[in-house]
Each structure stands twice: as structure tokens, then as C-alpha cells.
Amino acid sequence: MSLVIAGERSGAGKTTVTIALLAFLIRRGLNVQSFKVGPDYIDPMFHTFVTGRPCRNLDAILTSESYIQKCFDLQIQDVDYALVEGVMGLFDGVSRRKKEEGRRTPPYPPLGGKKEEGTEEGNYDFSFASTAHVAALLNLPILLVIDCSRLSGSVAAIAHGFRSFDKVLISLVWF
Numbered sequence: 001m002s003l004v005i006a007g008e009r010s011g012a013g014k015t016t017v018t019i020a021l022l023a024f025l026i027r028r029g030l031n032v033q034s035f036k037v038g039p040d041y042i043d044p045m046f047h048t049f050v051t052g053r054p055c056r057n058l059d060a061i062l063t064s065e066s067y068i069q070k071c072f073d074l075q076i077q078d079v080d081y082a083l084v085e086g087v088m089g090l091f092d093g094v095s096r097r098k099k100e101e102g103r104r105t106p107p108y109p110p111l112g113g114k115k116e117e118g119t120e121e122g123n124y125d126f127s128f129a130s131t132a133h134v135a136a137l138l139n140l141p142i143l144l145v146i147d148c149s150r151l152s153g154s155v156a157a158i159a160h161g162f163r164s165f166d167k168v169l170i171s172l173v174w175f
Contacts, residue, residue, distance in 0.1 A: 038087035086131030093130030
């Protein structure tokens with residue numbers, strides 16, 4: 001099984017949840033591979049310490065979309081579980097460029113490789129190299145971590161907003 005741990009923002013608790021899940025799975029005697037979206041090197045050191053396996057970075061800017069898919073597929077061959085810790089907030093990435101003459105926005109596909117009805121090619125609601133982008137590339141479910149401190153009923157609105165922000169990802173987000 002594979003899962004993306006995403007947050008509504010930086011500091012929401014993604015690393016804490018990821019480390020706790022990694023430690024739980026390792027204590028059960030399972031083989032676990034961890035990944036980190038983006039060029040981070042600090043969180044991967046924690047992952048490696050807990051799992052005893054090198055954490056792999058999945059960065060669409062420094063590598064490519066095809067590299068992310070190939071790296072992920074290669075590294076999960078002998079594992080029971082794969083956890084991907086996201087970067088920043090779920091939809092935070094590089095702002096996509098507006099269409100210019102003859103230029104397209106970054107060519108990442110929606111789930112299943114099908115274009116959403118009524119949208120132009122490459123015009124999707126999440127940013128390039130974001131956690132949402134990587135989750136869609138790998139077709140993985142997302143566990144969304146929300147910092148509920150100093151909140152009450154408003155957390156429902158936040159969760160609803162994340163759930164409905166991008167129609168392509170609705171089926172991926174878990175709470």
C-alpha cells in the first residue's frame with residue numbers, strides 16, 4: 001500500500017504524522033520505503049533514521065515527471081508500504097505559467113490520463129511540483145493533516161475547501 005501525507009500548510013504536522021506511521025510500520029516488522037516531495041534533506045534524514053532505508057526525493061523541478069514515476073516504481077519493488085511526505089501545503093508548488101503563444105503549461109495529466117471535461121490541455125487547478133501534482137502523477141491516495149489548534153467548527157470549512165478545490169483530486173483526499 002502507498003499513501004501521501006499532505007498538510008494544509010507548512011507546520012501542520014506532516015513530518016510528525018509521517019514519522020509516527022513509519023515507526024509503527026517498522027515496529028510491525030514490515031518493509032517500508034519513504035519519499036519526500038521536493039528537494040528537502042532534513043525530513044529525509046529523519047525518515048532514513050526510522051526506516052533504516054534511504055528516503056528518496058520526488059522533485060518534478062530538479063528531475064522530471066517520468067523520473068518521479070520511475071523512481072517510485074523502482075524503490076517500492078520489495079516493500080510492503082510506501083509513504084510519501086508532501087511539501088508545504090497540498091497545492092503549494094511552482095505557479096503555472098499562463099498560456100502564451102505556442103507555449104503550454106506543464107504537461108501533467110489528471111488521474112487516469114483523461115482530460116477533465118471543459119478544460120484546456122494542461123490547465124489544471126494545482127501547481128506544478130506540488131504534493132497534489134506528485135500524488136496525481138503516482139495515482140496515490142492523500143491523507144490530509146490539518147492543524148486544528150485554535151479552531152472549532154471552522155475546521156469543517158477548511159476540510160471542505162481542500163476536498164472541493166480540485167475536482168481531479170476529490171477521490172484522493174482522506175481526512
